[in-house]
Amino acid sequence: MVQDRHCLDCIDLGHQLMELVTATRSAAGSKDKGLTLTHGQPSSMVRMSGKTAISVAGLHKGYGDHDVLTGVDLEVPEGSVYALLGPNGSGKTTVVNICSTLLTPDAGEIRVSGYDVQRESDQVRRSIGVTGQFSAIDDYHTGRENLKLMADLNHLDRGRAKTVVEGLLERFELADAADRRAQTYSGGMKRRLDLAMTLIGSPRLIFLDEPTTGLDPRSRRELWQIVREQVADGVTVLLTTQHLDEADQLAHRVGLLDGGRIIAEGTPAQLKSRVPGGHVEVQFTNAAALSEVAAVLPEATSDPDALTLRMANDGVASLRRLLDRLDDDAVTDLTVQSADLDDVFLALTGHAAETRDGAEDETKLERAR
Amino acid sequence: MSAHATPRSTTYVVRDSVTMFRRNLRHWLRYPSLAIMLVGQPIAFLLLFVYVFGGTLGAGLSGVAGGGGRGDYLVFITPGIMVMAVASVALGTAIEVALDMTGGIIARFRTMDIAQVSVLTGHVLGAVVKTLFAVVVTLAFALLLGYRSEAELADWLVTFVLLGLMAFAMTWLTVGMGLAADSVETASNTPMFLVMLPFVSSGFVPTDAMPWGLRQFAEYQPFTPMIDSLRALTSGEPAGNALWLAVGWCVLIAVGGYLWSRRLFTKVPTK
Ligand SMILES: Nc1ncnc2c1ncn2[C@@H]1O[C@H](COP(=O)(O)OP(=O)(O)OP(=O)(O)O)[C@@H](O)[C@H]1O
Ligand SMILES: [Mg+2]
Numbered sequence: 001m002v003q004d005r006h007c008l009d010c011i012d013l014g015h016q017l018m019e020l021v022t023a024t025r026s027a028a029g030s031k032d033k034g035l036t037l038t039h040g041q042p043s044s045m046v047r048m049s050g051k052t053a054i055s056v057a058g059l060h061k062g063y064g065d066h067d068v069l070t071g072v073d074l075e076v077p078e079g080s081v082y083a084l085l086g087p088n089g090s091g092k093t094t095v096v097n098i099c100s101t102l103l104t105p106d107a108g109e110i111r112v113s114g115y116d117v118q119r120e121s122d123q124v125r126r127s128i129g130v131t132g133q134f135s136a137i138d139d140y141h142t143g144r145e146n147l148k149l150m151a152d153l154n155h156l157d158r159g160r161a162k163t164v165v166e167g168l169l170e171r172f173e174l175a176d177a178a179d180r181r182a183q184t185y186s187g188g189m190k191r192r193l194d195l196a197m198t199l200i201g202s203p204r205l206i207f208l209d210e211p212t213t214g215l216d217p218r219s220r221r222e223l224w225q226i227v228r229e230q231v232a233d234g235v236t237v238l239l240t241t242q243h244l245d246e247a248d249q250l251a252h253r254v255g256l257l258d259g260g261r262i263i264a265e266g267t268p269a270q271l272k273s274r275v276p277g278g279h280v281e282v283q284f285t286n287a288a289a290l291s292e293v294a295a296v297l298p299e300a301t302s303d304p305d306a307l308t309l310r311m312a313n314d315g316v317a318s319l320r321r322l323l324d325r326l327d328d329d330a331v332t333d334l335t336v337q338s339a340d341l342d343d344v345f346l347a348l349t350g351h352a353a354e355t356r357d358g359a360e361d362e363t364k365l366e367r368a369r
Numbered sequence: 370m371s372a373h374a375t376p377r378s379t380t381y382v383v384r385d386s387v388t389m390f391r392r393n394l395r396h397w398l399r400y401p402s403l404a405i406m407l408v409g410q411p412i413a414f415l416l417l418f419v420y421v422f423g424g425t426l427g428a429g430l431s432g433v434a435g436g437g438g439r440g441d442y443l444v445f446i447t448p449g450i451m452v453m454a455v456a457s458v459a460l461g462t463a464i465e466v467a468l469d470m471t472g473g474i475i476a477r478f479r480t481m482d483i484a485q486v487s488v489l490t491g492h493v494l495g496a497v498v499k500t501l502f503a504v505v506v507t508l509a510f511a512l513l514l515g516y517r518s519e520a521e522l523a524d525w526l527v528t529f530v531l532l533g534l535m536a537f538a539m540t541w542l543t544v545g546m547g548l549a550a551d552s553v554e555t556a557s558n559t560p561m562f563l564v565m566l567p568f569v570s571s572g573f574v575p576t577d578a579m580p581w582g583l584r585q586f587a588e589y590q591p592f593t594p595m596i597d598s599l600r601a602l603t604s605g606e607p608a609g610n611a612l613w614l615a616v617g618w619c620v621l622i623a624v625g626g627y628l629w630s631r632r633l634f635t636k637v638p639t640k
Contacts, residue, residue, distance in 0.1 A: 100480045101479070101480055102476060102479055102480060122482055125480055125481055125482040126482040128480065130476075130477065130480040132473060132476050132477070134473045134476075135473050136473035136474050136476055136477035137473070137474060138392065138472075138474050139472070140395065140396050140399040140400055141392070141395060141399075145395065149388065149392060152384075152388040153385060153388055153478075153481055153483050154481075155381060155384065181399070197477070198477075201481075
């Protein structure tokens with residue numbers, strides 16, 4: 001995977017992605033074009049057997065007259081990790097719920113592990129494990145009892161159930177709390193228990209809906225590690241997240257969900273190449289100092305009311321140029337922000353063609369408020 | 370991941386139901402306040418009726434040799450109180466189901482290859498056990514208050530089988546109510562009629578003491594043959610037609626409640 005990215009870095013990513021965005025957009029109209037595109041990316045063919053674990057075509061779903069999904073197409077090869085990236089309310093959970101047989105689609109062809117999600121839901125359920133966005137544990141049961149419950153429902157025999165349960169308690173660092181009610185667990189422990197419950201039946205395909213939301217950085221990394229172990233065993237993962245760095249850490253491919261469709265798809269590197277360095281923000285003490293610096297840095301945008309100056313961060317050179325202009329006394333704070341979902345999103349949705357010009361930065365600034 | 374000829378979910382109905390039944394009983398042990406309230410309700414009614422109303426109502430009992438007293442009234446209402454226990458636990462089940470549906474674990478169950486109906490049968494089986502327990506506790510109280518029975522062991526066995534069947538039927542109905550409710554409050558209100566209906570039956574006063582319209586209703590409503598059967602059985606008399614009528618009602622309610630609940634469960638969207 002790493003190797004894979006290196007080789008991609010040699011290509012002119014900017015152009016490639018631009019094509020990608022336009023192509024994916026038009027893909028809604030002509031499906032075969034979209035599919036050609038997906039298959040055309042060699043990067044997605046990393047460690048797979050060549051089979052498709054999830055294939056979604058023309059998925060529509062609405063609630064009343066509120067259309068949530070208006071034609072989602074995506075394909076996840078066996079053994080790969082696909083991240084669905086999107087802001088609140090973009091329909092990530094809806095996609096996961098439909099693929100995991102919880103919701104029925106209004107239209108679309110959805111096959112999971114080779115089975116139709118509606119007509120062959122039993123077979124689909126047999127092959128998947130789901131960790132939803134919201135805790136799906138039994139609060140009145142202890143950690144061990146929760147896992148035992150799952151072992152029973154997966155019809156493991158007594159001996160095997162015991163081995164698997166104890167093994168998971170150890171691996172998820174829940175052994176000490178195993179006999180406490182899950183109600184008393186911290187958010188991170190609940191999340192780990194939730195995931196452990198999903199893994200009891202050794203599913204070959206797992207859905208993780210915002211697996212690390214609400215976790216501290218250490219817990220996040222631990223959870224990522226667990227996911228990586230699964231992937232190393234050849235498990236396919238569809239995860240949703242609001243954070244590009246999470247997709248970056250785990251996913252082979254990322255799909256950006258917006259306005260009911262996948263508006264862009266590619267490797268994390270491809271997506272990030274659209275917004276290389278995020279931005280730098282400087283907090284001034286007075287307006288005079290701000291306008292003085294702003295005058296010599298035309299590419300930066302300033303906000304006279306908040307006394308801040310914001311500039312795209314495209315490397316050490318630009319940072320140095322900025323720092324050279326700053327007077328120690330006039331600055332109270334300086335933050336370097338890596339590319340966040342908002343940056344990527346703006347770059348890929350709105351004005352993808354006119355990258356990083358002043359106009360766009362201003363929109364960005366407005367959006368941040 | 371090999372495909373089986375038959376889906377596992379149909380072959381594992383019993384096994385999954387037993388698993389869910391254990392889950393339900395564990396909840397009861399971990400969260401006993403609801404259970405205590407539900408078992409306490411019939412006992413509270415027992416004390417109320419025997420000590421507050423018993424003196425007067427007992428004196429009005431017809432067919433009791435030498436006019437009735439508190440003791441006779443206790444014997445008269447014990448079957449009604451047992452039915453209150455059934456209704457009380459059934460009400461609690463509606464609340465439990467509604468609570469369960471708001472929790473995230475149901476979504477997990479729905480994505481697993483299990484017999485989906487076991488999520489509901491777990492509650493029903495749990496309710497049957499709780500009902501029998503509640504009846505035993507209530508009877509123990511009645512014995513303390515002076516209740517005596519002339520029935521044989523076999524009669525008592527039939528009594529408990531009938532009570533189990535009643536609990537089975539009523540809870541399939543209240544499981545449906547729990548599923549249909551949009552909130553836990555609604556779920557605790559809709560089944561209230563089950564607790565009220567025994568009052569308008571042969572449970573607490575003989576039906577011939579009621580005005581005509583009410584009496585018609587009381588004689589034909591399902592609780593009356595149930596209570597009449599229990600009264601006959603617990604006093605060692607033949608229950609006759611009332612028993613078959615009671616069993617018929619139970620089967621009807623159980624089948625209706627089951628079909629309704631199953632439809633709601635497969636339809637209810639996940640929260
Ligand atoms: N049962 C429902 N009834 C009506 N609207 C719904 C229902 N479920 C979801 N929606 C709407 O569908 C849209 C997509 O919801 P969804 O939960 O899939 O978003 P999401 O991307 O997972 O968001 P988040 O990041 O907040 O989890 C939202 O606008 C939401 O309000
Ligand atoms: Mg969501």
